[in-house]
Amino acid sequence: GTMSPSLQRTACASKPGNIRHRGRLGSCFRRVPLTEAVDPVDLEDYLITHPLTMDSGPLRDLLEFPPDDIEVVYSPRECRTLVSAVPEESEMDPHVRDCVRSYTEDWAIVNRKYHKLGTGFNPNTLDKQKERQKGLPKQIFESDEAPDGNSYQDEQVMCLKTLWACSIFDLKNSLPDALLPNLLDRTPNEEIDHQNDDQRKSNRHKELFALHPAPDEEEPIERLCVPEVPKEHFGQRLLVKCLSLKFEIEIEPIFASLALYDVKEKKKISENFYFDLNSEQMKGMLRPHVPPAAITTLARSAIFSITYPSQDVFLVIKLEKVLQQGDIGECAEPYMIFKEADAAKNKEKLEKLKSQAEQFCQRLGKYRMPFAWTAIHLMNIVSSAGSLERDSTEVEIGTGGSWSERRNSSIVGRRSLERTTSGDETCNLTSFRPATLTVTNFFKQEGDRLSDEDLYKFLADMRRPSSVLRRLRPITAQLKIDISPAPENPHYCLTPELLQVKLYPDSRVRPTREILEFPARDVYIPNTTYRNLLYVYPQSLNFANRQGSARNITVKVQFMYGEDPSNAMPVIFGKSSCPEFSKEAYTAVVYHNRSPDFHEEIKIKLPATLTDHHHLLFTFYHVSCQQKQNTPLETPVGYTWIPMLQNGRLKTGQFCLPVSLEKPPQAYSVLSPEVPLPGMKWVDNHKGVFNVEVVAVSSIHTQDPYLDKFFALVHALDEHMFPVRIGDMRIMENNLENELKSSISALNSSQLEPVVRFLHLLLDKLILLVVRPPVIAGQIVNLGQASFEAMASIINRLHKNLEGNQDQHGRNNLLTSYIYYVFRLPNTYPNSPSPGPGGLGGSVHYATMARSAVRPASLNLNRSRSLSNSNPDISGTPTSPDDEVRSIIGSKLFHEELALQWVVCSGSVREAALQQAWFFFELMVKSMVHHLYFADKLDAPRKNRFPERFMDDICALVSTIRSFPCIFSFCSPVQDTEMIERLNTSLAFFLNDLLSIMDRGFVFSLIKACYKQVSSKLYSLPNPSILVSLRLDFLRIICSHEHYVTLNLPCSLLTPPASPSPSVSSSSGFSTNVQDQKIANMFELSVPFRQQHYLAGLVLTELAVILDPDAEGLFGLHKKVINMVHNLLSSHDSDPRYSDPQVKARVAMLYLPLIGVIMETVPQLYDFTGILKVAGSVGNNETILIGKIASEHSKLPAAKCMLKISGRQHSTFSAESSRSLLICLLWVLRNADESVLQKWFTDLSVLQLNRLLDLLYLCVSCFEYKVRKYWLVAFNFSRGMEWDSDEHPGTNAFGSQENLRWRKDMTHWRQNTEKLDKSRAEIEHEALIDGNLATEANLIILDTLEIVVQTVSVTESKESILGGVLKVLLHSMACNQSALYLQHCFATQRALVSKFPELLFEEETEQCADLCLRLLRHCSSSISTIRSHASASLYLLMRQNFEIGNNFARVKMQVTMSLSSLVGTSQNFNEEFLRRSLKTILTYAEEDLELRETTFPDQVQDLVFNLHMILSDTVKMKEHQEDPEMLIDLMYRIAKGYQTSPDLRLTWLQNMAGKHSERSNHAESAQCLVHSAALVAEYLSMLEDRKYLPVGCVTFQNISSNVLEESAVSDDVVSPDEEGICSGKYFTEAGLVGLLEQAAASFSMAGMYEAVNEVYKVLIPIHEANRDAKKLSTIHGKLQEAFSKIVHQDGKRMFGTYFRVGFYGTKFGDLDEQEFVYKEPAITKLAEISHRLEGFYGERFGEDVVEVIKDSNPVDKCKLDPNKAYIQITYVEPYFDTYEMKDRITYFDKNYNLRRFMYCTPFTLDGRAHGELHEQFKRKTILTTSHAFPYIKTRINVSHKEEIILTPIEVAIEDMQKKTQELAFATHQDPADPKMLQMVLQGSVGTTVNQGPLEVAQVFLSEIPNDPKLFRHHNKLRLCFKDFTKRCEDALRKNKSLIGPDQKEYQRELERNYHRLKEALQPLINRKIPQLYKAVLPVACHRWMLILLYFNLARVIFKNKNSAEMIWGIKRT
Secondary structure: OOOOHHHHHHHHHHHHHHHHHHHHHHHHHHEEEEOOOOHHHHHHHHHHHHOOOOOOOHHHHOOOOOOEEEEEEEEEEOOEOOOOOOOOOOOOOOOHHHHHHHHHHEEEEEOOHHHHHHHOOOOOOHHHHHHHHOOOOOOHHHHHHHHOOOHHHHHHHHHHHHHHHHHHHHHOOOOOOOOOOOOOOOHHHHHHHHHHHHHHHHHOOOHEEEEEEEEOOOOOOOOOOOOOOOOOOOOOOEEEEEEEEEEEOOOEEEEEEEEEOOOOOOOOOOEEEOOOOOOOOHOOHHHHHHHOHHHHHHOEEEEEOOOOOOOOOEEEEEEEEEOOOOOOEEEEHHHHHHHHHOOOOOOOHHHHHHHHHHHHHHHHHOOOOEEEEEEHHHHHHHHHHHHHHOOOOEEEEEOOOOOOOOOOOOHHHHHHHHHOOOOOOOHOOOOOOOOEEEEEEEOOOOOOOOOHHHHHHHHHHHOOOHHHHHOOOOEEEEEEEEEEOOOOOOOOEOOOOEEEOOOOOOOOOEEEEEEEEOOOOOOOOOOOOEEEEOOOOOOEEOOOOOOOOOEEEEEEEEEEOOOOOOHHHEEEEEOOOOOOOOOOOEEOOOOOOOOOEEEEEEEEOOOOOOOOOOOOEEEEEOOOOOOOOOOOOEEEEEEEEEEEEEEEOOOEEEEEEOOEOOOEEEEEHHOOOOOOOOOOOOOHHHHOOOEEEEEEEEEOOOOHHHHHHHHHHHHHHHHHHOOOOOOOOOOOOHHHHHHHHHHHHHHHHOOOOHOOOOOOHHHHHHHHHHOOEEEEOOEEEEHHHHHHHHHHHHHHHHHHHHHHHHHOOOEEHHHHHHHHHOOOOOOOOOOOOOOOOOOOOOOOOHHHHHHOOOOHHHHHHHHHHHHHHOOEEOOOOOHHHHHHHHHHHHHOOOHHHHHHHHHHHHHHHHHHHHHHHHHHHHHHHHHHHHHHHHOOOOOOOOOOOOOHHHHHHHHHHHHHHHHHHHHOOOOOOOOHHHHHHHHHHHHHHHHHHHHHHHHHHHHHHHHHHHHHHHHHHHHHOOHHOOOOOOHHHHHHHHHHOOHHHHHHHOOOOOOOOOOOOHHHHOOOOOOOOOOOOHHHHHHHHOOOHHHOOOHHHHHHHHHHHHHOOOOOOOHHHHHHHHHHHHHHHHHHOOOHHOOOOHHHHHHHHHOHHHHHHHHHHHHOOOOOOOOOOOOOOOOOOHHHHHHHOOOOOOOOOOOHHHHHOOOOOOOOOOOOHHHHHHHHHHHHHHHHHHHHHHHHHOOOOOOHHHHHHHHHHHHHHHOOOOOHHHHHHHHHHHHHOOHHHHHHHHHHOOOOOOOHHHHHHHHHHHHOOOOOOHHHHHHHHHHHHHHHHHHHHHOOOOOOOHHHHHHHHHHOOOOOHHHHHHHHHHHHOOOOOOOOHHHHHHHHHHHHHHHHHHHHHHHHHOOOOHHHHHHHHHHHHOOOOHHHHHHHHHHHHHHHHHHOOOOOOOOOHHHHHHHHHHHHOOOOOHHHHHHHHHHHHHHHHHHHHOOOOHHHHHHHHHHHHHHOOOOOOHHHHHHOOHHHHHHHHHHHHHHOOOOHHHHHHHHHHHHHHHHHHOOOOOOHHHHHHHHHHHHHHHHHHHHHHOOOOOOOOHHHHHOOOHHHHOOOOOOOOOOOOOOOOOOOOOOOHHHHHHHHHHHHHHHHHOOOHHHHHHHHHHHHHHHOOOOOHHHHHHHHHHHHHHHHHHHHOOOOOOOOOEEEEEEEEEHHHHHHEEEEEEEEOOOOHHHHHHHHHHHHHHHHHHOOOOEEOOOOOOHHHHHHHOOOOOEEEEEEEEEOOOOHOOOOOOOOHHHHEEEEEEEEEEEOOEEEEEEOOHHOOEEEEEEEEEEEOOOOEEEEEEEEEEEEEEEEHHHHHHHHHHHHHHHHHHHHOOOOOOHHHHHHHHEEEOOOOOHHHHHHHHHHHOOOOEEEEEHHHHHHHHHHHHHHHHHEEEEEEEEHOOOOOOHHHHHHOOOOOOOHHHHHHHHHHHHHHHHHHHHHHHHHHHHHHHHHHHHHHHHHHHOOHHHHHHHHHHOOO
């Protein structure tokens, strides 16, 4: 694992062009390899020694951080309630005081004012992008403007027909485009440049990155979010409104309560909400017992909070009524039997009930009894409400209580689609639709089943379908409630403590109560508000063993502060319609039950400070329900109590208490009732008989013994009160220290939930102990280490247990919030001078700092007094000996102490601290800022801010952490890697923070040390990329600093003296011989650059090292490092501080070496110029065609060559990474100072400048605009639109659109109904952005090209690079460009040609051709400004060409060729526009006064007219754009017209080749290429006589007989050496080779491998002559491939299907009465071609006009309707004469070079097509075409037609021969195919066959014909039958051998049939015609003569050919 050599190469040697500066550099600096960090500049010193010359101005701010960079803000915390929740008591114990302070003090926030501008907070988000993209102009692109098919073109086609007749005249009279002013003036070049420059630079888009989407990365590593403000916890909130409660009878008041229960957890999860809906009349019945009600108790709506919603939550409703005589069942009976409807009938009974009720209310009004209950399954409501599409939902809950799940399944399905909440689908309470519930059934309570246990059983049972409860008789009633998600900020809300929540406009309005949640599981949220509540739950009482009568029992509960009955406190919350607080509460009575259960909840407001005398008192009464004489209403029957404090801790939990029979004695309250007090009587022998539970919800009482002990000890220190009583212990001052230390370490044992709840206070106290060591017994005790350890362990506990609470850096958000908002430097000194009670107040707040961020004047005095002894910086006088001790030892500064503790800790503590390093780092930083702030040092020089020892500690710390990753050296498991990543980012954030507050040079040195450590480790690691990746994260975080630019010293003196303007004169001093060394340093990662621009240097060095192709193992980091640079530049780009161009130039200067780094990577960049571009990008098609063939041979653009040369041995970057790199490059080029760039370009070698141009070439392709149509097509596809193949000729997604069989598969485009990703508006917006990006990117490229050209002008050397400049320009013209860019581009091009005319006309001839093509292409643009500029450029080009040599033959020639090429290929080419431009050019020629006297204007006119003619030819092509055959015919015709102009004919042949290959007609494409090659060969043989080259087209005869038409034999052939003739790149040996290779490839694609061989036969001699072994090896490889394919595909090849197509009707114009043979793809059915042609012409002429003639009989024109168009289509087969068959042996032979075709038509003499056997004639028609197939077109005219008529007997002979052949084939097939054999046999010998063989024999052989002419036919047929029977027998025999036993019978049947047939045929076959056998002997001698003749023939053949044919000859003989 050693480092690759390249990583060690030195910076200065990294660029080839700088060799000559080495000497000088070497003398100034030592060279440092890029892999090592250089020593940073000492930033603070540098700023002092280099004061800035300017006093103000935009650059001033780059120099130093702003003075208000950091502020300390005290911001008041938001309080939810109108008055804040604090205890009412004024005296509080210290713990309560601390808690309250912790819940009310302001947030102490350290604010980095500009932090939001750093990359960490300034992501290039979509919204921000949108903001920056406002007001962008819409760029106009021709590709978007192209008229949409119809409207425009239709009228055009209409007028065209009439126009061309008088076209030249018409041209003269048409209107030109606007002429460019002053175009013809001879303005000096400098001035033109200056004008161009001004125009190009005006109105440019300011921010390049606003147009470029950010690379998609996961959350960037440097992203930190502002922590959430700590606030009170709420779960999901539910609003429940109680609307009405109605029973069948209304006789008494009813009281209700609501609460939530979780069945699974068996837990009540909310407090009770009490309400009643009684009418005023009902309430009146209780008047004597109920004091006036407080408004807070009249609430009818409540907000419940549910932290853990689940399927197990029930809303339970319990009803009570006034106590009456009788058990619950009796009391409920009337409610169950009476119905409201029968009220009149039962009037008397009801009256009686009412009066009874009134009596009970009078007497027992203050007691309640249980009555009824019901429950609602909450999630059912929520989910069914969510599913119904209404604003609110009515749900009725019937007999089943709440389990009636009437949910429609289809609705559920829809719902699951609608809701996409995560987690438990149905448990989201935030977004369901409000529901109104009507509960109709209640269950009566049962006296013996009132406990919670029973309730859980009932609830569980309710969920079962066969619920027990269903069988019970219900109480019918109607309770209506609304359930809805609680609004965000409801009005009129009361907290559980009855405080008004904000927005409480009117206190008289009925409130909504917030109901306190008892979460089902722990909730880990720190306390932020004061809350101190106690809930008492009496559960059961057992008086079974108590003597005396105690049956109707109620318990009175009171909260007492003393033992006197008057000491009851009014702290018990009222229920409903009663006072807010009362002093007592009664439980409900269960009638006649000695051991009742209770279900009461008594809620108590605890006093803040409790004493030993506070207790709960329970008094038990017997209530007498009947009114008896002298019986009191209630009789006390027992007493018990619970003291509230036990050993100073709150006493809560489950109690089982004994009950005393008499009043407790004096001083009972401090003891527990369990203590057997002397002389007291107890129920049941002092056994526990009363069960009660006490629960506290408090943010004062921790309810955790360890926390309690720790806080108690700390407060003991504060109060200085000894001894301290904790639990059972009394702690004296002398052992306080040990106790304190052990209680700190015991914090580990505490429960996590209370630790989190009291987290803020706990951390505050631990920090206080670090900073303010306590004085114990006169000694200062250092608790720093213990506190540090405790903090580390608490932090780690939180990290481990609360994983969901972390951000991406593993920071727990509870802790980040603590540091950000809560933590502040403790006031490190007591408020009063003497230690005494209240002396050591733990108040952490500076009194004077109360809410002001601006320090008041008084503060300094106060502070100097209070800090004098603790802070050595402030002088003061000690006041007492104790203080003196303190001032000697001093109080500590938290950050210093923290650093010290961290450095000295070891072992597990160190491990724990490292695990959560971020926490200590952030604490330290905040402490440092607070210290600077309070010590007034925020403005002090950074070098004096912190003491040396503290800086040493920080160094030691950083060093520890840095070496940490290396200790673990990655052999460790995953969690270690995770920890190392955390440590790495923590350290980076820490250093980032330190840069804001410390000596920055010092921080740089820390960064360097980190780098050094990593570098030293890299060498030894097997996989360096992990460490380098960590280093990238580290660097990226540091560079996210908001003052990153300032930290890089952008104004440092590396800069050359700024030149006043980039004009030529000022730069001319920088010629090559005088070298300003600084320029090179600015553009390279030289040592001075890396020292002064320290961070930028690190970033660019990382980039250079990682992108280096030789860097081993770092390939995976490309994207990461490129994103880092992209991210920085993007952030600078949008930073308002750098918007001034001067400032941006300084920022760009930090990145100048980026240009060089990217130039080095050119071979690895993604190749955006890929020759075969996406079709559809306009203007590319011609490039494709011209480029395709020549690509391998002709000179490629340098970028390509380079890629080819390097062979791409390096791994290529992804497209995305390359694009990011290139946009960074463009940003630097755009913003850097032009004069600096120019000086650097002057220094570069030609090689390097060419590299730069290659980069720009790549940029052009990379940022090319995607046509809007492209965006919209994507849009339409996602819309599920159909793709209509006829609309896009050639671009059909399924290849050739004629192949209609594909159409049925196209439906899958149509079924696409997926959700739309983007709206149309968004897509339009994307296109707008893309257009602006393309324009801006290309303008930057243009700016740079101008600088390069200036460089050449100044140095007067390096002209060789101008070709490269031109190439980039041309490439940009070929791409999709906006009108705005093009006009600047043409201006630059005109200037270039004007400065260097010889460049085009002498050197770069090929570029001249390209330029003409581009200009002409833009002359036909639909946008007039583009046309104006293009015509101007073209005119000047002609003029300059003319001025060089008095004619402009070259331009003429190139323009003519370009026009042909354009017309042939461009889909959206518009002749109308081109004509406009031609007219403009004519106008310029007429107005050009200077040249009026020369021949120039005439030459221009000739050229224009000539072009015009070509255009007229092509208009026709336009018309037939949709008709592929016609289009090719026209191209063919035009090419024929150029027979005398080889270059143009070649162009057209290539256009045809392109069209064919677009439509997958590879054979035809290959033929076009062969013709092209033949044409080239003809002219090459005239030019040079090389033996190995083909002699001309004759050589190509074997490939195709058609080629001879390319021979140049006519008189008007041009001589190839004339200027401008045969000058194209193809008229060379390389061009010829290219064409042939392309042809071979096309033949291969067409499957015609034999032709491939023939092509290579021509090629091989050329390569042999050139000794090109490599090419020969490739060719022979391809030949082997071709021949093996012939072998493998034997029997499976298919070339084409042929049809004769005749057109009849005047509608067809030229085609009328023409017959063609069409070649269609293999296995095309007649129906398919018929459908295609009918469809095509039907669309053209109208469906009702076109008719297909179904038969193939000769067409009689007279019988046709003149208004219709007729097409006759017939399937034809290739036809060969017998002699031809001997040469056409293989399938290829029979399908290549075809000129004759045949089809048959059956007829009878009387006109019918078919008749009886004896009258059935057949006509064979043989067609001969004008050329052989395959040809350069797919349809060829029929040139000759002959017919052969067969008589009926000849038809019969043919049929029988065919049948016999079929039998023979089936019999000898290998492998045998029984099915086929049986089918053929059945057809031959089956009895049922009509017109079968037997019938044929009977018709023609039964008697000898009368006509001697028929004798031979008769005999031939007889012999046919003989053969036929023989074959039948063979077939039967074969079949017998194949069949299984099951077919034996079938075989017998066949054999029987055969014998019958044979017998019937026997007499017919044996009858010979005597006349034929007369002259046997004379004939015999003739035969001998014949045999001799054949022998001689055979010998000749044998000599010439081969033995096979000889044998064949003899056989025939």
